[in-house]
Amino acid sequence: MELNLKQDEVIDRYFTEAVAWRRQLHRCPQPAWLEYYATGLVAEKLTEWGYTVSLGKDVVDSEKLILSPTTEKHNEEFQRALQFGVKEKFITPAKGGLTGVVGVLKGSQPGPTIGFRFDIDSNEVCEASDPGHRPAREGFASQNPGYAHMCGHDVHTAMGLLLARYFAENREAVKGTIKFIFQPNEENLSGAAAMVSAGVVDDLDYLFSGHVGINVKRTGQIALNVNNFYALSRFEVTYRGRASHAALRPDEGMNALLGACAAVTNLYAIARHGTGASRINVGTMTAGTDWNVIPDRASFKLETRGVTDEINNYMVTKVHEVLKGAAVMYGLELEIKPGAVSCGGSNSPELVAISSKVAQVLPSVKEVVAEASLNASEDVTAMMERVQSRGGKAMYVLFGTPVAGGHHNAAFDVDENVIANGAKFLASVYKEIMNG
Numbered sequence: 001m002e003l004n005l006k007q008d009e010v011i012d013r014y015f016t017e018a019v020a021w022r023r024q025l026h027r028c029p030q031p032a033w034l035e036y037y038a039t040g041l042v043a044e045k046l047t048e049w050g051y052t053v054s055l056g057k058d059v060v061d062s063e064k065l066i067l068s069p070t071t072e073k074h075n076e077e078f079q080r081a082l083q084f085g086v087k088e089k090f091i092t093p094a095k096g097g098l099t100g101v102v103g104v105l106k107g108s109q110p111g112p113t114i115g116f117r118f119d120i121d122s123n124e125v126c127e128a129s130d131p132g133h134r135p136a137r138e139g140f141a142s143q144n145p146g147y148a149h150m151c152g153h154d155v156h157t158a159m160g161l162l163l164a165r166y167f168a169e170n171r172e173a174v175k176g177t178i179k180f181i182f183q184p185n186e187e188n189l190s191g192a193a194a195m196v197s198a199g200v201v202d203d204l205d206y207l208f209s210g211h212v213g214i215n216v217k218r219t220g221q222i223a224l225n226v227n228n229f230y231a232l233s234r235f236e237v238t239y240r241g242r243a244s245h246a247a248l249r250p251d252e253g254m255n256a257l258l259g260a261c262a263a264v265t266n267l268y269a270i271a272r273h274g275t276g277a278s279r280i281n282v283g284t285m286t287a288g289t290d291w292n293v294i295p296d297r298a299s300f301k302l303e304t305r306g307v308t309d310e311i312n313n314y315m316v317t318k319v320h321e322v323l324k325g326a327a328v329m330y331g332l333e334l335e336i337k338p339g340a341v342s343c344g345g346s347n348s349p350e351l352v353a354i355s356s357k358v359a360q361v362l363p364s365v366k367e368v369v370a371e372a373s374l375n376a377s378e379d380v381t382a383m384m385e386r387v388q389s390r391g392g393k394a395m396y397v398l399f400g401t402p403v404a405g406g407h408h409n410a411a412f413d414v415d416e417n418v419i420a421n422g423a424k425f426l427a428s429v430y431k432e433i434m435n436g
Contacts, residue, residue, distance in 0.1 A: 007427050008363075010169045014162055015420045021045075022158035022419060023140035028084040029122030029147040029154070032185035033068050033097035034077040038120040038157055040086025042101045042182045045161055047090075049168035051103035051180070056093030057198075059102045060184070064194035066340055068097045080144065099184040100191065102200055104177060105167055111176025112205035114430060115387075117380055118160035119186035123150045128410040135413060150405075150412040152212040155419055157182060159399075162423040175434050179204065183380075189232060189340035192379040196386050206351070206433065207387045208426055209380045210397035212418050213407060215373065219415045220366025221400025222425060224355045226347060228373035229381050229396075230279065230305040231312035234339030237263070237323060239332045243289070243296035253294030254331050257287040260298035263326035267302065270318045277375075278315050279305035301339070305377060309344050345381030348393035351429075354436070355395065358428045364421045372398050397425070 028037040046053050081091055127141050127148035135141040142148040164180050181200060185191030216223045241254030264282050272278045287298035306312030327334035359365045384394035401418040405411030
């Protein structure tokens with residue numbers, strides 16, 4: 001029997017509410033492992049709509065919480081979420097950073113298990129406050145100083161909720177199982193791995209995810225053949241030497257700052273790989289104690305990227321050679337702490353073909369972009385790789401919208417119509433798979 005879902009009617013009916021959900025999330029942004037407000041809002045909505053909801057240790061492996069904030073910070077943001085109106089019962093399981101939600105809806109008819117993944121974390125950035133910035137002008141700018149949704153994850157979450165509302169309204173027509181995955185900590189590229197380790201995607205036959213904007217900047221555009229997912233590795237590096245008086249006995253010192261500077265200079269001198277794009281960046285450095293003291297400690301954060309896992313591994317090998325060489329040169333102790341790791345990825349061709357067929361006739365799609373390069377890293381590739389390695393199919397989509405300011409910019413904003421456009425596309429692809 002052919003699946004018959006009331007698509008545009010339901011999505012259009014709840015679109016105004018979806019915009020309100022996006023703006024609620026935008027007012028209370030919280031970053032990696034601190035997304036208590038988003039967790040509570042999503043969990044409450046899914047529960048209200050009849051989903052089976054899983055939280056906390058059931059969806060996040062606590063052993064995978066890389067660079068988790070302090071206990072004090074967790075408590076502060078937990079209380080903030082309560083003050084913004086979430087119910088405590090929906091975030092208590094998430095205490096300590098086990099943020100994120102999984103909602104499951106089982107149909108009355110047999111069918112595959114299809115997952116939809118949406119990220120929920122914010123950036124660590126101060127949002128623009130001038131009247132030219134629409135969220136500030138219309139009263140939904142960040143009310144959590146130092147944090148803001150400047151990449152669109154609030155939009156993704158609202159899109160996911162709108163899609164979940166749509167399936168709840170069409171429950172009697174659902175086949176198989178639908179699983180919604182609202183993932184924490186995409187920005188630090190650790191949340192997907194923590195959910196994968198908890199087994200969240202192990203039962204999926206299909207996985208869909210995506211992003212608004214990026215290189216698709218007009219409302220109604222959609223990119224299905226997305227490539228150039230950069231593999232990534234991050235490290236915290238610390239050099240330890242010996243302090244001494246900079247004037248009286250500099251010869252007794254072991255200058256950790258000097259070693260760190262030499263290392264950074266030579267990191268940028270690593271020969272780039274000849275078969276594809278590779279990247280390296282040192283984002284922060286701290287060192288020293290005073291004017292006249294030879295620094296006995298210096299630390300910095302670095303990341304490498306490669307258009308394939310092999311190219312990124314090449315960069316990582318060279319990084320270790322440079323770091324060790326600087327330590328030997330200046331007689332320093334070296335500590336390297338691994339941070340996030342993100343693998344490369346690719347869309348399943350079968351899903352690209354199905355999605356292209358759907359997009360060509362969907363009224364909300366104004367243009368199908370033949371091919372788009374992400375040219376960045378996305379930790380959902382950990383989920384994609386797990387699903388594909390177990391025989392399933394996975395796909396990452398770019399949803400078109402103008403982007404004010406640019407991603408990770410204080411003036412970031414989007415055309416909120418992309419929320420409905422994305423939900424309609426994903427609903428249509430689901431219908432095509434079920435009817436195919």
